[in-house]
Amino acid sequence: MVDDIRCMSALALRGAIAAGEVSAADAARAYLDAVEALDGQVAAYNEVWPERALERAGEIDRRRAAGEALGPLAGVPVAVKDNLCTSVGRTTCSSKILADFHAPYDAAVVERLSAADAVILGKTNLDEFAMGSSTENSALRPTRNPWDASRVPGGSSGGSAAAVAARLCAAALGSDTGGSIRQPAAFCGVAGLKPTYGRVSRWGLVAYGSSLDQVGPLARDAGDTALMLGAIAGHDPRDSTSVDRPVPDYLARLEEPVEGLRVGMVREFRSESLDAEIRAAVDRAGELLAAAGADLVEVSLPHSRIDVDDAGRLSSYAVACYYIVAMAEASSNLARYDGVHYGHRTAERVAGIVELFSRTRAEGFGEEVKRRIMLGTYALSSGYYDAYYLKALKVRRLIKRDFDAAFETCDVLLGPVAPETAFAFGAKTDDPLTMYLSDIYTISVNLAGVPGLSLPAGLSAAGLPLAVQLVGNVFDEERLLRAARMLERARGAPAPAPPMAELR
Amino acid sequence: MPGEMDEKLIRHVATLSRIELTDEQVATFGRQLGDIVAYMDKLQELGTDGVEPMAHALPVHNVFGADEPGDSLAPEDALANAPARDGDFYKVPKVIGDSQ
Numbered sequence: 343m344v345d346d347i348r349c350m351s352a353l354a355l356r357g358a359i360a361a362g363e364v365s366a367a368d369a370a371r372a373y374l375d376a377v378e379a380l381d382g383q384v385a386a387y388n389e390v391w392p393e394r395a396l397e398r399a400g401e402i403d404r405r406r407a408a409g410e411a412l413g414p415l416a417g418v419p420v421a422v423k424d425n426l427c428t429s430v431g432r433t434t435c436s437s438k439i440l441a442d443f444h445a446p447y448d449a450a451v452v453e454r455l456s457a458a459d460a461v462i463l464g465k466t467n468l469d470e471f472a473m474g475s476s477t478e479n480s481a482l483r484p485t486r487n488p489w490d491a492s493r494v495p496g497g498s499s500g501g502s503a504a505a506v507a508a509r510l511c512a513a514a515l516g517s518d519t520g521g522s523i524r525q526p527a528a529f530c531g532v533a534g535l536k537p538t539y540g541r542v543s544r545w546g547l548v549a550y551g552s553s554l555d556q557v558g559p560l561a562r563d564a565g566d567t568a569l570m571l572g573a574i575a576g577h578d579p580r581d582s583t584s585v586d587r588p589v590p591d592y593l594a595r596l597e598e599p600v601e602g603l604r605v606g607m608v609r610e611f612r613s614e615s616l617d618a619e620i621r622a623a624v625d626r627a628g629e630l631l632a633a634a635g636a637d638l639v640e641v642s643l644p645h646s647r648i649d650v651d652d653a654g655r656l657s658s659y660a661v662a663c664y665y666i667v668a669m670a671e672a673s674s675n676l677a678r679y680d681g682v683h684y685g686h687r688t689a690e691r692v693a694g695i696v697e698l699f700s701r702t703r704a705e706g707f708g709e710e711v712k713r714r715i716m717l718g719t720y721a722l723s724s725g726y727y728d729a730y731y732l733k734a735l736k737v738r739r740l741i742k743r744d745f746d747a748a749f750e751t752c753d754v755l756l757g758p759v760a761p762e763t764a765f766a767f768g769a770k771t772d773d774p775l776t777m778y779l780s781d782i783y784t785i786s787v788n789l790a791g792v793p794g795l796s797l798p799a800g801l802s803a804a805g806l807p808l809a810v811q812l813v814g815n816v817f818d819e820e821r822l823l824r825a826a827r828m829l830e831r832a833r834g835a836p837a838p839a840p841p842m843a844e845l846r
Numbered sequence: 847m848p849g850e851m852d853e854k855l856i857r858h859v860a861t862l863s864r865i866e867l868t869d870e871q872v873a874t875f876g877r878q879l880g881d882i883v884a885y886m887d888k889l890q891e892l893g894t895d896g897v898e899p900m901a902h903a904l905p906v907h908n909v910f911g912a913d914e915p916g917d918s919l920a921p922e923d924a925l926a927n928a929p930a931r932d933g934d935f936y937k938v939p940k941v942i943g944d945s946q
């Protein structure tokens with residue numbers, strides 16, 4: 343059995359703390375004890391802050407006792423991905439180049455969590471600089487999937503997904519550039535939301551692909567996702583891409599089914615290459631929503647089509663477009679790691695400044711980061727810019743138009759999150775392209791800037807989590823979450839916790 | 847036009863990227879990056895004449911901050927992570943006269 347506190351959803355725990363049934367200190371202690379006991383196995387955390395968490399929890403209990411007003415996450419123990427700057431501890435991005443970097447400030451979302459009186463337990467593992475789909479690119483250590491320790495948790499927010507699944511936090515933050523919240527959420531059997539681009543401030547999120555990056559929650563269900571989103575969303579003048587638009591109360595009408603919900607079944611996502619159990623899970627989700635009163639309509643995203651060649655290899659315009667855009671942006675963003683201002687600097691004697699840069703970066707970056715910087719540099723370089731980068735930006739427009747057209751006939755799209763369930767360690771590490779295809783169903787959502795939600799959909803015959811993805815129109819998270827809640831209610835039982843979450 | 851990633855091109859891109867490569871990496875990356883670039887070439891199948899490039903997911907307009915002095919990082923905080931410093935300055939090897 344998972345203990346009582348760790349069994350509770352974030353919403354339930356918040357309620358119990360507000361009612362004085364559970365103290366924030368007990369909640370923090372329950373999670374910290376579990377991390378102590380289980381994280382050796384899961385390896386979700388890069389760093390845990392026990393003293394800081396207990397101190398914060400104690401403050402919340404004192405303030406509650408004094409009758410002070412508390413924030414919407416008062417006493418809820420959460421974790422944040424280690425590419426979000428925190429003035430406490432280190433911010434490593436799971437990279438050697440930032441192994442000892444202490445950020446001088448908190449990211450906007452970290453400030454918001456603190457303002458909401460959440461208790462941050464620590465920082466979670468990721469693929470180095472959020473580049474990867476398995477967390478195997480972490481320079482520190484791989485995180486294990488709590489459902490099967492021989493399999494990856496997905497990535498890049500693998501640490502946050504594993505921590506939520508193994509009940510090592512009540513909820514967590516991740517970041518999603520091409521699927522980095524949704525795919526690990528799917529692999530670990532939890533919910534994960536990439537909000538609309540501009541809904542959540544990126545200030546203090548270590549930049550990877552700036553036109554695609556978005557911070558979002560990983561949580562146990564739609565309700566906890568709504569709670570977390572409400573806490574972190576909103577305008578921030580420090581991020582010029584943050585949109586000044588009111589934040590609805592995502593919980594207010596969550597339990598109210600969407601009248602006449604139109605669910606778009608994406609024709610191109612019924613690919614032959616899709617795992618049969620996942621395809622069945624998507625169909626089943628459609629049936630459940632229809633039974634709950636939704637209308638199913640067929641929609642088309644032609645430029646997100648998935649082709650299978652004679653060798654069985656998948657390809658899609660969206661994947662090609664995405665990797666050009668993301669790598670081009672990465673090559674610019676990661677130019678800042680130069681061994682001068684912060685981060686690793688080579689200890690070798692160097693002849694000049696260029697050698698200092700080149701050797702520092704050779705020592706500090708892992709292979710995947712080097713590949714992406716080089717590919718992005720290539721795509722932006724003289725002679726190739728038009729053929730790759732400019733072409734990709736035009737294709738991005740075509741992909742976006744497909745979404746605009748689809749949302750003229752439906753309210754949410756339904757499809758898979760990933761082409762398969764959690765894979766084994768090492769299965770894709772020798773072939774970067776195969777790894778990139780893990781994102782084939784999630785990346786067009788980032789290119790279009792719309793919100794996407796991964797939701798648990800039962801277990802496969804092999805006992806691994808299945809998931810479906812719901813996609814909404816821009817700034818339509820409220821309806822998206824209500825649709826997700828309709829699906830959860832139709833399904834009945836909440837998504838289970840893995841056996842690894844149990845304290846022995 | 848798109849080309850393959852031969853050794854000369856890989857070394858050129860590595861120099862532009864400011865990343866030193868071992869000879870072994872030149873070979874491995876040449877193969878891997880060549881595969882990936884060939885995959886990207888799929889985009890050339892699509893006609894995009896007259897399509898406006900989309901640099902951004904949302905129709906964003908220029909966003910200006912108020913022209914007011916505000917808080918910024920104190921020198922000690924800004925220098926706290928410096929690998930090498932000299933007083934209130936970042937310290938680097940000789941720059942002038944470097945061939946690149």
